[in-house]
Amino acid sequence: MRLNISGIQGRKGAFFKVQRELPGDFLSTLPEVKKVLGPIRTELKVTNTGDAYLVAGSFTVDVELRCSRCLKPLGVTLEASCEEEFLKETALDQDEELLEEQLLVEGSEIDVTGIIRESLLISLPMKVVCSETCPGLCPSCGADLAEGDCGCAQEDIDLRLAPLSKLLELSPQAARPERRKDDGSTEEETFKGKDK
């Protein structure tokens, strides 16, 4: 998505706001995303700060993920925001390594596609659950335990679910999606670890 900034060029402090929708197709290439349910809704404010153009934006998109316990499809709205600066082309007198990381104005346009994508990728939760109390699948036969007892050895199931129910009591926010940038010590992993 390219934005024309000619209206605020040369006017320090000037800004404009824009609301647009753009296709979220790129998200469907991710293994976690089962379906993209609609366009990415974007709201952006672009400000001429004198040295650069500051882009502050928020983005949402509806996607279908899977419950990480029972694997049922689950509608989730991803929300992300960004605050990034685009440097003016004339400010290019720094070493090349720095430049590769920098966003640059191209003539009278800035391309915000990259920052929108990056923000949404970071917002993707590693684990989502359909319900805090979702019992998940039977570890022996794979049956959905929410639909009743599958008849597998009860002892086995109790052992596996015990640490999980303890975790659910301890963390009232278990239903909140965990963020990708977390350190990876998720509840599900703790649960599996204790099982060994």
Ligand SMILES: [Zn+2]
């Ligand atoms: Zn579930």
Ligand SMILES: [Zn+2]
């Ligand atoms: Zn079973």
